[in-house]
Amino acid sequence: MSKTYLIVAEHRDGKLRRVSLEALRAATDCADAGDEIHAALLGEGLDSLAAELAGYALAQVHAIESEELRHYNPEAYVRALMPLLESLRPAGLFLGHTAIGRDLAPALAARLSAGQISDVTAIERDGGNIVFVRPLYAGKAIERKVFTAYPQVVTVRASNIPAAEPRADGGSADIAKRAEAPAADLRTVVREVVRKTAGKIDLAEARIVVSGGRGVKSAEGFRPLEELAGLLGGAVGASRGACDAGYCDYGLQIGQTGKVVTPEIYIACGISGAIQHLAGMSGSRIIVAINKDPEAPIFQIADFGIVGDLFEVVPLLTQAFRQALA
Structure with missing residues (x-):
């Protein structure tokens, strides 16, 4: 029976973060023939980002837009993603092990009653098992873990798994757009993000x-x-x-x-x-x-x-x- 995987893609200053493409590669490594991989983008004015992401090996890109999603807000992000997760029922959910991913992944795992493996640096196949490799004790030990049930939530450490490459055939995935209605009962609203360190490179x-x-x-x-x-x-x-x-x-x-x-x-x-x-x-x-x-x-x-x-x-x-x- 085919499975579905979902990537939550991050972007910053109008550009996709490389770690999201690494998360896509991780999902690809876990998928079997016939499985589908979807990607979710959240924010405002996502047309160009969605078009870029559609150039990768994805079944569909889900662009969820709202003023409340312009800046990362965990409550708003979870609310916006839950209808998609309930519709797709993904076997695996992949995020970057970033500040956002570390915050969002456990919240989604709790909502899905899913297991979570964080800070994955490599993925191996051992017979019929998919093994997730992660460092422990400041890198002094390596842990190899497997899930025993679905759904699964995984965060991927940046610059360890190779990034996915665009489709060689020049094809493009379907883009599904959804406008998220403003929520009046959000406990926190992020109006502005001020960065003290404005480096050109992440x-x-x-x-x-x-x-x-x-x-x-x-x-x-x-x-x-x-x-x-x-x-x-x-x-x-x-x-x-x-x-x-x-x-x-x-x-x-x-x-x-x-x-x-x-x-x-x-x-x-x-x-x-x-x-x-x-x-x-x-x-x-x-x-x-x-x-x-x-x-x-x-x-x-x-x-x-x-x-x-x-x-x-x-x-x-x-x-x-x-x-x-x-």
Whole structure:
């Protein structure tokens, strides 16, 4: 008997988030021949996003529009999605393991009386079972879990599962539009979202991250890191120590109590390597550590280490990359 899977696709500043395409790939890996995959978009003015998403291997894109959905509101999102979930009765629901996904997934799982597996980094097949792989204990252990019943709710960690590719045949999925009527009894209404950190690149999805710790010494000390990240098309992150010291906003924090990143290259500048920070970046493909202390724990996991003053090393790296990219 064929099954249906549903992706809740996120978007930001008029663009689909890459993690949503990774969630689509995860659903595809779980689906068998004859199964259908649908996607849900919520917000305002979704025509171009829906058309873009329809270019992927989907049976249908459901565009749910309302002024109340312009900004993420958990109560409004759950209300808007429940009629679709009751209609499709999906075997699996897939979201990105983002701030929104981590908040929305358990709420939907509770409504559906569904099991949930969070922070999935890989999907394997073991005979007739689909195995979901996720890290534990700050990446020190790996857990492999299977569901025993449907429906299933899964969140996917960014930059671990390859993103889905557009359809090769140039076809397009059907787009179903639904206007959500305003709800008078919402307990909370989000009028505006103000971002303190307005980076051009989403930290969680950046391919290159240049991160600073207490060793940057001040807010001004992040300037060389920002210059290097900008040159490489990357994002700037920080340790909790740098955030606690007031050098930068907590929106940049990477670690056990911050964001989890898995970039291609992670450049740690003035970061000692506390276990709480390693929990948020140890899965990076290549780790470069810059620290004056040759005994800093960060060097134990670094692929490349530079013992030196970051205020001397980072400008030299920036100069070298600028010459190489010229």
